[in-house]
Structures are given as structure tokens and as C-alpha cells.
Amino acid sequence: xxxxxxxxxxxxxxxxxxxxxxxxxxxxxxxxxxxxxxxxxxxxxxxxxxxxxxxxxxxxxxxxxxxxxxxxxxxxxxxxxxxxxxxxxxxxxxxxxxxxxxxxxxxxxxxxxxxxxxxxxxxxxxxxxxxxxxxxxxxxxxxxxxxxxxxxxxxxxxxxxxx
Numbered sequence: 001x002x003x004x005x006x007x008x009x010x011x012x013x014x015x016x017x018x019x020x021x022x023x024x025x026x027x028x029x030x031x032x033x034x035x036x037x038x039x040x041x042x043x044x045x046x047x048x049x050x051x052x053x054x055x056x057x058x059x060x061x062x063x064x065x066x067x068x069x070x071x072x073x074x075x076x077x078x079x080x081x082x083x084x085x086x087x088x089x090x091x092x093x094x095x096x097x098x099x100x101x102x103x104x105x106x107x108x109x110x111x112x113x114x115x116x117x118x119x120x121x122x123x124x125x126x127x128x129x130x131x132x133x134x135x136x137x138x139x140x141x142x143x144x145x146x147x148x149x150x151x152x153x154x155x156x157x158x159x160x161x162x163x
Contacts, residue, residue, distance in 0.1 A: 013099045013102050014102065016110075016150055016151060016154075019078050019079075019150065020106070021113070023113075024117055027071065027133075031120070031130050031136075033064050034064045035126055038061065041057035067133075067136075083150075086154045087161065089158060103151040106151065110147040114140055114142075114143040117140040117143075118141065
């Protein structure tokens with residue numbers, strides 16, 4: 001019988017790329033979903049269907065519209081859980097420099113994803129839908145600053161504790 005051992009995951013600076021990519025994919029998915037539901041709603045309004053579909057599509061639009069504040073809550077939860085779990089890791093101070101270099105690389109990656117999201121947000125097809133999500137737009141445009149704050153919080157939790 002083979003036993004598979006899994007590594008216990010705890011917060012570290014190397015969780016930042018996961019947060020960056022997750023936030024980008026989640027934000028893009030929300031905007032694309034809103035665009036698709038609006039397009040579907042417009043088509044259903046112009047067709048002759050014996051029953052009223054507008055209530056269902058309007059419910060979908062309302063549901064997707066609530067993801068603006070949900071995105072903020074999800075981001076806050078990711079940040080808090082990563083920093084709290086980083087606090088419980090025993091780390092040697094010699095790895096501080098490695099973590100600082102990794103953080104600098106992740107900030108550069110955050111700049112790339114922030115610019116990529118801006119391209120998605122300002123595209124002709126998605127710009128009207130993106131205007132309905134000001135919190136997501138603000139977070140994604142300030143993604144490098146947020147990554148710096150997350151990284152500093154993780155570094156403090158990892159290396160500024162007494163033994």
C-alpha cells in the first residue's frame with residue numbers, strides 16, 4: 001500500500017504569485033461573466049418567447065454585480081490567512097534576503113498583471129461591464145502597492161518574532 005505524503009502548506013512570500021494570479025483570473029472572469037449575461041439578456045428581450053426570461057437574467061445580473069464587494073472580502077481573507085499562517089512558520093533570519101529578492105520579483109509580476117488587467121478592462125467589448133466594478137478596478141490598478149503591503153506583512157510575520 002502506497003502512502004502519499006502531502007507537504008503542509010503555510011504562508012510565505014511564495015504565496016504572493018498565487019494571490020496575484022487568482023485575483024487576476026477572478027476579476028477577469030467576473031467582467032466577462034457580466035458581459036455575457038448582459039448580452040444574453042439583450043437577446044432574450046428582443047426574441048418572442050412565450051414566457052418571461054427577463055426575471056431570470058436580471059437575477060443573474062444582480063448576482064454577478066455583488067462580486068465587486070465579494071472580491072474585496074476574498075482578497076482580505078487571502079491576505080489575513082497568508083500572514084497568519086506565516087506567523088507560525090519557524091524561519092531562519094538568513095532567508096530574509098532570499099525572501100526580499102523574491103518579493104521584488106513578485107512586485108514586477110504584479111506590475112505585469114496590473115497592466116494586463118488594464119488592457120482587459122479598457123477593451124472595447126468589456127469596458128462598459130468593467131465600469132460596474134469600481135472596487136475591482138481600483139484594486140487591480142493598485143496591485144503592485146497591495147503586493148508590497150502583503151509582502152511586508154508576511155516578512156514581518158516571518159522574521160520579526162521572538163523565539
